[in-house]
Amino acid sequence: MITENLLIELLTEELPPKSLDKLGNAFASVLGNSLQSQKLTTAQTVISAFASPRRLAAHITAVLPQAPDQNVTQKLMPVKVGLDEHAQATPALIKKLTALGMENFPVSALKTLREGKADMLFLEQTMPGILLAAGLQKALDEAIRQLPIPKVMTYQLADGWQNVHFVRPVHGLVALYGTEILPIEAFGLVAGNATQGHRFEATHHPLQIAHADDYEQCLESTGAVMPRFARRREAIWRALTAAASAEELRCLEDEALLDEVTALVERPNILMGTFPEAFLEVPQECLILTMKANQKYFPLLDSNGKLANRFLLVANIAPSDPGQIIAGNERVIRSRLADAKFFFDQDRKQTLASRLPGLDKVIYHHQLGSQGLRIQYVRALARAIGAHLEGSKLAGQADQAARLAKADLLTDMVGEFPELQGIMGRYYAQHEGLDECIAFAIEDHYKPRFAGDALPRNLVGICLALADKLETLVSMFSIGQLPTGDKDPYALRRHALGVIRMLIEKDLPLELSVLLAQATVILQDGHIGQDQEAASEYRRPASPQLGEQLQDFFYDRLASNLREQGYTAQEVEAVLSLRPQILSDIPKRLAAVRAFTALPEAASLAGANKRVGNILKKSEHSISPDIEQACLQEPAELALYQALADIESEVEHAFQAGDYITSLQRLAALKVPVDTFFDQVLVNTEDMRLRNNRLALLAKLQAMMNRVADISRLAA
Structure with missing residues (x-):
């Protein structure tokens, strides 16, 4: 059929x-899928999406004018219900x-046709395929209905009576099938x-599209519009990098801004x-x-990564003399930057x-108290981690950094x-002459903020971030605020993964269970070293299951992350089922398993x-850790005992x-x-002494x- x-x-x-x-x-995807489901497309159909500030469009190739006829078979009822003894239709069939x-x-x-134990009546008929106009109307209605609109607008149609709900008011509709x-x-x-x-740039209005295939070319040449989003994006980035290179500068990359x-x-x-x-x-x-957030400008950096006093803007018009556009934008950016300089100068006063008392008035969570109280908990925990890692000096530095870490929340710039936040805390700490390790820890304690983000750059920052x-x-x-499904309002999954990354990538000798227990004790018992009255008011509720819940959460996140890194589910399960407490060991264990x-x-x-x-799970009695060599009677169990003895020292030494x-x-x-042992030795013999001894031998084998x-998790 012609398409x-x-x-x-x-x-x-x-x-x-x-x-x-x-x-x-x-828009393009739903249109294409709907036409396909109605048999109006072919194997050669290609769907192209267009999106510009004022239009959504789709170009779909190889579309049929009418869907093929279809043979439809419909089950009606059992023969004995639909036909009488003379093979005539019963009232039910009629x-x-x-x-x-x-x-x-x-x-x-x-x-x-025979179906199960009964003969059934079927109606077979040929149904004409849907015409394109009807099919396209259905597809367009579906595309409009399923559009992922962030916020719906309500506007009135030209008749003055009907209201329409859509992302923005629609002023035109084009539907061309070739030239029709x-x-x-x-x-x-x-x-x-x-x-x-x-x-403003089109040569004339309106634009008449003679053929469906002329759309893009007509818009670009006559309408001064690049309708393809991806092509327009590529052109913008190419022009940005060329303009920056001409001045020996580099355009700051920002995918979201682009x-x-x-x-x-x-x-x-x-x-x-x-x-x-x-x-x-x-x-x-x-x-x-x-520049980025307020003005949508692209900052320029020099070869050292330092900001230059120039920027690139993307205008929507191309006048012969762009001087007025540039001057207007320069005027606006000067005002914006003057505000930033004012905030910076005021904050440094x-x-x-001096800002810390104000944090007592900032609510962290209505069930958990203020940011001021939270800082006391974080300080106590940072001190404990620092003391464990390197002693009192690191503990003191971690405490000082934790004390000041949230102070910049009350600055004008962060407001x-x-x-x-954090970045300005670092600048203000440096301005005050604080130690660099303290200043950088204030900035870094939010890290890692997202997948692939850098970790804190020093141990003080690590203690504070943890x-x-x-x-x-x-x-x-x-307080029961656990993530559910895809909802994680407090970013707890990201926080857990951040802790995991720091423990592994910084090779920290901190046992996860000990770390969680220490955090739980400090937070539940109010052992914060200061302001015990406030701590008792907002003490975290105790729960016997809390430590176990947290460990399960951490190992679940770790398992998911390791699978994303390419380890198989069996490899991950084999290692994590033992719950290794030093997480930095886990990559080495996985390599060994592989x-x-x-x-x-x-x-x-x-x-x-x-x-x-x-076998050991089914044992009804406790298994002795000691093996009686005198009870080893069968050659196969003697051979297994000897084989274990031969490698025990080497295996243990390598493990340690x-x-x-x-x-x-x-x-x-x-x-x-x-293999020989299981072929020749009966473990569950009637002789209880022999049975227990063989179970002890197997327990030793399993432990090794x-x-x-x-x-065993690697078994097929």
Whole structure:
């Protein structure tokens, strides 16, 4: 059948920029999927999405004018219900056929098929395929209904009576099948072939689209619009980097900002502006955030990564003389940067310590007290972690950093830009002449803030970051604020993963259970060293299950993270089932498990270990840790005993030295004696002394095999 290409466009008022790309892709995707489900597309169909500030559109190739006819078989009823003894239709069958609009269908043409123990009547008919106009109307209605709109608007149609709910008011509808206009409707509009180009740059209005395939070319050449989001984005970034390179500078990369700017312009024009160098005295993070968040400018960096006093802006028009545009934007940015400089200068008139009393008035959580009280808990925990790692000096530094860590929350700069919390604390600490390790710890204690983020750069920051995250986890768990499904309002999963990363990547000799127990004791008993009256008022509620809940949560997050890194579920389960407390050991254990599974003996030993575990679980009596050598009667059990003795020292020495690969690989020597033992020895003999001794031998075997990981989890 002959096919043609299809174009659909909704012309709207300016769409929300942060969701434009998502809206465009969803619009095209739902349209295409709906047409496909109605059999109106072919195997050669290609769907292209278009999204600009004022339009959502889709170009769909190889679309059929009508779906193929379909043979439909419908089960009616049992033969004995539908036909009488003379093979004539019963009232029940007549009623059914009438309801289907087939009252004149000959009964003799009904098909009889055996189904189970009864013969059934079936109606077979050929249904004509849906016409494209009807199918497209259905597809468009679905696309509009399923569009992931962030916030719905309500507006009135031109008739003055009907209200419509949509992302933005719609002013035009295009539906072209080749050159043919399809008779579909939406938002009180009838489809045509006319659209609008750029508000100011188009050569004329409206634009007449002669053919569905002319859409993109017509908009670009005559309408001064680049309708493809991805192409417009690529063009903007290419122009930004070229403009920066021409000045021997580098454009700061920001994917979210680039997406937003792409959604704000139809015809991008890159211009460069400047601002007075005096503003560079303000921390560059403040200036960069001001330019990006308030003005959607792209900051420029020099070869050393320092902010230059120039910026790039993406205009939506291209006048012959852009001087007025540049001057206007420079005027605006000077005002913005002056505000930032004012905040910075004002903030430095007060020390961080002088702001601490104000934190007693900032509520952390209505069940947990103020930020001021929270700081006392974090200080106590940071001191304890520092003392454990390096003694009193680190404990004192961690305490000082924890005391000042949240003070910048009360500064004007962080009040204006919450994203700068921690960063401004570091600058103000440096301004006061505090030790660099304290200043950087104040900034770094929020790290890692997201997957792949850097970790704190010194041990003081590590102590403070651990304490801050553990306080959040223990406190929220203590009041039942656990993550559920995809909801995690307090980012507890991210906090747990941050703790895990610090323990592993910094190779910290801190046992997870001890760390959690210490945090729990401090937070539940109010052992914060200061302000015991306030602590008792907001003491975290005690729960016997809290420590176990937290450990389960940590190991669940760790398991998920390890699987994302490429370890198999079996490898992860084998290691984590033992709940290793020094988390920095876990990558080495996983490497050892992977090396072990490559051994030819691995599958047999894993299966044997699983069998041993099952036997020991079924034992009704406690198993003695001692093996009576005199009770070893069978040659096979003597051989297994000797094989264990031969490798025991080497396996233990390798394990203690952290050489987990050797510790596991030496188990290969046990394959033959283990297999022989199970072939020739009856463990559950009637002689209780022999049985207990053999169980003790198996218990020793299991303990040796499962030092690094529970290798029974590797069994198929």
